[in-house]
Amino acid sequence: MTTESAGAEPPSRGIDKAGIVIAGLLAAVALVLVYDANQIPATTMYGMGPQVMPVVIAIGLGILALANLIDAVRGNLPPRESADPVAVLLILAGLALLIAIIGFGGGFILATTALFVTTSAAFGRRDFVTDLVIGAVLTTLIYLAFDRLLTLSLPAGPLERLL
Amino acid sequence: MDTFAALAHGMAIAVQPMNLLYALIGVFLGTAVGVLPGIGPALTVALLLPVTYKLDPGGSLIMFAGIYYGGMYGGSTTAILINTPGESASMATALEGYKMAKAGRGGPALATSAIGSFVAGTIATIGLAFLSPYLVDIAVRFGPEDYFALMCVAFVTVSATFGDSPVRGLTSLFIGLTLGLVGIDKLTGQARLAFGVPELLDGVEVTTLAVGLFAVGEALYVASRRHHTEEKIEAVKGSLWMTREDWKRSWKPWLRGTAFGFPIGALPAGGAEIPTFLSYSTEKRLTKYPEQFGKGAIEGVAGPEAANNASAAGTLVPLLTLGLPTSATAAMMLAGFQQYGLNPGPLLFAERPDLVWGLIASLFIANTMLLVLNLPLVGLWVRLLKIPTPWLYAGILVFATMGTIAAKPSVVELSMLAGFGVLGFLMRRFDFPIAPVVVGLILGPIAESQLRRALAISLGDPMTLLQSPISATLLVVALIALIAPFILKGLGRFKANED
16 A cells, blocks of 8 residues: 555646556456466367457456556546555454454354454554453354344354354 | 236235235345445345345345335435435435535435435336336347347446546456456356366355445445544434425425436446436526525435435346346345346246236335335434444444355455455545446356357357347447547547637
8 A cells, every 4th residue: 555645646747656556457467367268278169268258358458457557657546545554454454363263163253253353443442342342242143143043054163152 | 918917916925924024124124234324225235135045035035125225215314414425326415415414404304315215216116117028028039149239338338438437447347357257167167267266166256246345345445544534423403304395395306306317227327326416406407496505405305316216226127127237236136136046137027927026016115114114213223323433344344244254154255355355445545436346247247158159159250249230239339338438538628728
């Protein structure tokens, strides 16, 4: 994430570095598409095989990468305000925790409570104990409602087995 | 089929006690979720999909009808009371509605929006019921090449024609099309873009994408700029009811809004944005009280709200008759059909008339329930708005991940959800529209298989696309819709230079 001064930049001025990165990413995706399409064994049939559409979309992405690059060089991107990287990282850390806990069989309640606490911290709360209790109660209620009442199967860990 | 008989049959299905209960739950949940700031109708439907996993298709679609209208109504409540439209279609409502709420006229603003939505929704649903059979008759004559051309029109109009920047809109669309390629190719069984990951062979789930882009992306975005914004809820002061004067000033905008909303929604042009703003500017021009516009004119709420709801019912016309979603919400509805292996389109009208007409009849019922329920419950919705932001977004994320965990509790799927969240955050930050991604993902594979079917029938001759008059016409329309914004932009620049 690049850091800009808060919305001070007027549009149409200077080269927008983030815009160039976006253009580069689009071009990279186009290349991956072409590479992947070449891995598909050619099957002879009437009309088009499965490798045609990826190439068509790759060409489209290539053109759009160029168009985005022109916009970026001209500084035509809409102005944006400064972003708080800590908040974004906290939520992403919460998601990573959630994925890890689910992956290691820690169960739904533990995983989503972790996400609840980190997200509310990202929004500026520092009272972790209260948030932990609220998160645990909320996710336990959700677990009971969906797993037991609606019989969706949510992953069970040590806490769920106690219920 | 005789529309009246079909509709009466649908009504008979929809008023069965169990189905009435489903509609009621749908309306209630839809409003409750839709009222939360930052959650638009598309996300409401995506978040509530897991609730309907275990229901039979009929009951589930009826619940969807309720969720669809409920989510829309919830969105306008938020727009009026805290000036945070959950989606672009509520932006026009927020303009005058929030001013009315600030001036202590939040009650009448909510009332004119509820009654206007009811009037517009009812008229538009009647339109849907009577227009659909004709479109189905036309649609059965469509060959695969015609379908492909029609989808090209939808791609272009959804992404390029009406957005701020055609380049950014098309970029979003192509991201969606790329995601649509992932998985096993249905015609040959070859894996594409799966990179040896078994979970990717099934393709990208529409719900995972939508929830990631809308819910996780929105939470990241709001968190990243929480120092810039301060939301203030306007209390609903004074009477909830509209005065005789309010009624007199509202009924014409309701009807005009409906007249804008339904046809534009029914065209495969996508989005309720255009009709709502058309309605807003029309009311501004026709009003007897121009001095009130910008300060809380009731016409400015009544018209756009009616247009919004009418166009929402309008988008169901191409969705049900052609299987063509033209908005993110319609794409989510299509995903709802697909989870039961149902493909909307002319065939569904012939094979499952009970389902289609039951759904259409439920729209009437959901609409009526909203009117009866929501004005008395407005106090409850306002209380929902008062949840502190940290807990609100933490709760939204818990609920959002729950949907994915319930559907596919795998590390890969959850990582995709997080990845789409980052994508959604970046797209918001750099002002790329999000709906074209969802539409591209769901419509891309369908368009590809139609094109390949057409080419297989013509033995590989691409001229088949131009030999069918329907397809040729539609492709020309798509081309014009693609080029027009660039030319108009050029003209605008030319004019600006002259000044």
